[in-house]
Amino acid sequence: MTDEAEADSSLEAEFDTVAAWTERAVAELGEDHAIPAACRGSGRPADLAWLADGLDLHRGDRFLDAGSGLGGPTAWLAQEHRSDWTGPAVLAEPMAHAAAASRRLFGLPTVAAWTEHLPLPDEAVDAAWSLGVLDVAGDARALLAELHRVLRPGARLGLLQLVARGELSEELASNDFPTDVSLHRALAATGFRVSDRLDASSLPDAPADWSRRADAVDAVVARDHGDHPDFVEAGRQQEILGRLMAAGEVVTVLLHVQRC
Ligand SMILES: C[S@@+](CC[C@H](N)C(=O)[O-])C[C@H]1O[C@@H](n2cnc3c(N)ncnc32)[C@H](O)[C@@H]1O
Known part of the structure; x- marks a missing residue:
């Protein structure tokens, strides 16, 4: 298998197949499990709250979630900010099962699309976020350039990004982590200005x-699919990432950036 094909199949195993299984587990456990289970990579409400504050959303702002996965973060946003923001929102996610599942789970408009090729006109978006996506996207600059195209001048973008602190002791087929420096260079080169930055480790963990709820969904998925090769592959990816993060070689960074 070529490196590219290996990365694609890792992406599918981790984000598409598991997404479909997650949807079924939520159906079994109940709707109140949907948002925690569908925040895959963004994780915790405190991160989402910090990012949401930087979006400066107003009532009818057009919002884009780029690389939306199962859509949990934007469902959280719509729920938590319903008094000051009413959408419209669009979710863009390239993995077809994940995109379809997010539409069914939350009823939010979703398009199956790579962020490098968004089916949106220029300057069609007032605010956006992209959570845990740049390191799995292959060409981060192409993704940022496309976000720049669809955001209006002055629009806010929230980023949750895994960042490498230096050489990594293990490799992940599906991830290419930027460093802080390369991330800031990529943002500057594509026409974004960083207005705030935070290490996610300074924020509180998710409430118990x-x-x-997220663990209960994972347990149902493991019960039903634990011996499936895609489950094993996704678990292997998660274990490597867990070790890199525990060792502090990869950290989660939150950014408020503005489209120049
Ligand atoms: C770690 S998950 C995060 C999902 C979601 N943002 C969240 O926080 O729950 C990364 C997502 O990026 C998607 N992805 C991978 N390459 C992408 C690309 N080129 N453009 C947009 N999304 C991409 C994956 O399919 C996956 O759903």
């Missing part, structure tokens, strides 16, 4: 109830 949130984690309990």
Whole structure:
């Protein structure tokens, strides 16, 4: 298998197949499990709240979630900010099962699209976020350039990004982590200005109830699909990432950036 094909099949195993299984587990456990289970990579409410504050959303702002996965983060945003923001929102996610599942789970408009090729006109978006996507996207600059095209001048973009602190002791087929420096260079080169930055480790963990629901969904998926090769592959990816993060070789960074 070529490196590219290996990366594509890792992406599908981790984000598409598991997404379809997650949707079924939510159907079994109940709707109140949907948002925690569908935040795959963005994780915790405290991260989402910090990012959402930087979006400066107003009532009818057009919002884009780029690389939306199962759509949990934008469902959280719509729920938590319903008094000050009413959409419209669009979710863009390249993995077809994940995109379809997010539409069914949350009823939000979703398009199956790579962020490098968004089916949106120029300057069609007032605010956006992209959570845990740049390191799995292959060409981060192409993705940022496309976000620049669809955002209006002055629009806010929230980023949750895994960043490498230096040489990594293990490689992940599906991830190419930027460093802080390369990330800032890519943002500057594509026409974005960083207005705020935070290490996610300084924010509180998810509430116990949130984690309990996410874990319950994971347990149902493991019960039903634990011996499937895609489950094993996704678990292997998660384990490597867990070790890199525990060692501090990869950290989660939150950014508020503005489209120049
Ligand atoms: C770690 S998950 C995060 C999903 C979601 N943003 C969240 O926080 O729950 C990364 C997502 O990026 C998507 N992805 C990978 N390459 C992409 C690309 N080129 N453009 C947009 N999304 C991409 C994957 O399919 C996956 O759903």
